Amino acid sequence: MAFSVNTNAGAMAALQSLNATNRSMETTQSRITTGLNVASTKDDSAKYTVAQTLRGDLGKLNAVTSSLNNAKSVTDVAVAGAEQISDLVNQMKSKALEASDEGLDVESRTAISNDLLALKKQIFTVIDGSDFNDVNLLKSGATAPATDGKVSALQSIAGDTLTVANQGLTTKAGTAMGASGTDTSITDLAGDTSATAAAAAKALGTKLDAFFKEVKTSLSDLGAASRQIEGQLNFNSNLNDVITTGVGNLVDADLAKESANLQALQVQQQLGVQALSIANQAPQTLLSLFR
Template sequence: MASTILSSGVRNNLLTLQQTTAQQNVIQNRLATGKKVNSAIDNPVNYFTALSLNDRSSQLTGLLDGISNGIQTIQTASKGIDGITKLVGSLQSTVKQAQADAAQNRPTKAGTALATATEAAVTSKSLKDIALDKKIGGADATADAATATSPGDVGIDTTTNVKGAIFLKSGSTTYTASFDVANATMRDVVNEINKSGVATAFIDEKGQLNVKGTGSEEVQFGFGVGTDDTTSQAAAAGAGNANAKIGFATADNVAGTGIKGQSITSAVRSNLIQQYNDLRTQIDQLAKDSSFNGINLLQGDRLSIQFNEKTGKNQTKLDIQGSTLSADNLGISQAINTQLNGFINFQNDADLDKATAALTGALTSLKSLASTLGSNLSVAQTRQDFTKELANVLTTGAGNLVLADPNEEGASLLALNTRQQLSQTALSLANQADQGVLRLFG
């Protein structure tokens, strides 16, 4: 088939029209896809750069789920610590209730009477007042009875003994105090004992000195005299060389034979033992339940949160080693009703004091662990926000390289449409010029 020969004017106008149509197709494709670079042919540098940026953004977005799970795992452990802290607080309340019920087995002892009915008849005073007013020392080592004009004394020779001292010991607590015996009375001895915090003292209606421990531990009590503070205190702490002068035995100052409590059990404290042990058990159970997605930071599990898409030494992550949290590890011992190593005897004040100290230590440990988890949580949340923002920046950067501007492309398409119409008009005019030769044959 023979080709059609076009005039120069028609061919030029046709070529222009074809170029305009091609440009329209390109712009229409940009508007349809929203991109000005749809393949490497359009712009290889921008295309592959945008592809790399989008790939990294996608990888970082994929890591957000792992970061979110890590955050939830830390928060679960933190909530577990909050719950355990409340349980420890309840244990403290239980111990305080036990301490509020003063044990009935306080070690108590009454000495022999320091006053007689004869003295009461002579002085017209009660046996209690006579005993309180009696002086510690006199001119010899013989006890002098009270008279209408003299308070009497318990028989400490003040010519050889200048100082008197008391010694008290309960558990690990020791108290020693000395005083001048020349003018001191039994009232002064009672007052010194009451200052100790280890025991209390009073003289009863029979004229007997009573010493009672402030706790349930055995109390060693000694009364000594000497030429100075040192010798009197040594006597009180050693043999208690003047115990008999105030109605006590020398053995009362010896460990194992001192003033002991009776074996009477407090019912209130016994009833609190089960409550205490139940709360203690709940600590272990709550710690075991503080897991998320199979990871429990309160049972020694390890959590690893990955923050970037790299591997090997270029990978950034947060490793959190959990702790095995239990009542035993917190130093909270089980409670029982008797004295046994490794347990808390709820009938013993000293054991209750130790339990209070242990619970305070447990709270300190929990606060430290909570602080560590809080710090790790802050890091994870910061990296989560950073990863979200970085992924957005990468996506935006990729878009800037390949996305089309709808306003610009629309304006270009409108201009091309106008150009197309003009090209079509020019082509028509060129054809009309070629048709002019037909008039020669008219």
């Protein structure tokens, strides 16, 4: 190799090697700082675009989960209300059967009638109060914000929907006991004669039996809907975990590996600096030829 003060090939080679080491260190430090092996499409276009698609799916899945949680809350409130109504109707059935005894005196039958009226008012209060976020699955004609008081929820990121129908218990209760705010069918139990009052009590008991069957059907429907929503929420949670793990497998950095690589690059950098220093001193040896 010729000796020249104009061109120092050794220094240029050492400088290129040092620059490559510095670039590798910048990449490694970026991975350690961000925790990502693929932080930009410049790192790996294929993996980055796939990861972005999966991140979009995660966003959609969060929206689905939020919708299902709202539907579950509405349904669970309706279930609680229907269960309470079921208990109250059972009490009314017992009171109606007690009032059907022709041997009761007027005072006793009147007391029973008052108890039935209080239970009836409580049932309508429960129906009206079984409301969540302006949706009532028990109240007939509860139209805000969903038509007919039903609730609909997103079921998947594909746009499938899950619907829980309104149970219309206001109308059904009115058929059995008279509309809310009226007490005609209840006060009939305290009639002028024992036979008339007993007959009214039996008629009320028959209507209550029919209403109780409708309440049981509503409980079954609402319970099934709640379980379906809960199952879908569990599936979405598992799916969220799987997608998150998949994104991590694509773009996350192996920090243990990057840490070891950083140690090696730091040694290479130090050696590169020393090699460049030696290469820069080489032309000075030419001065000895002119002494």
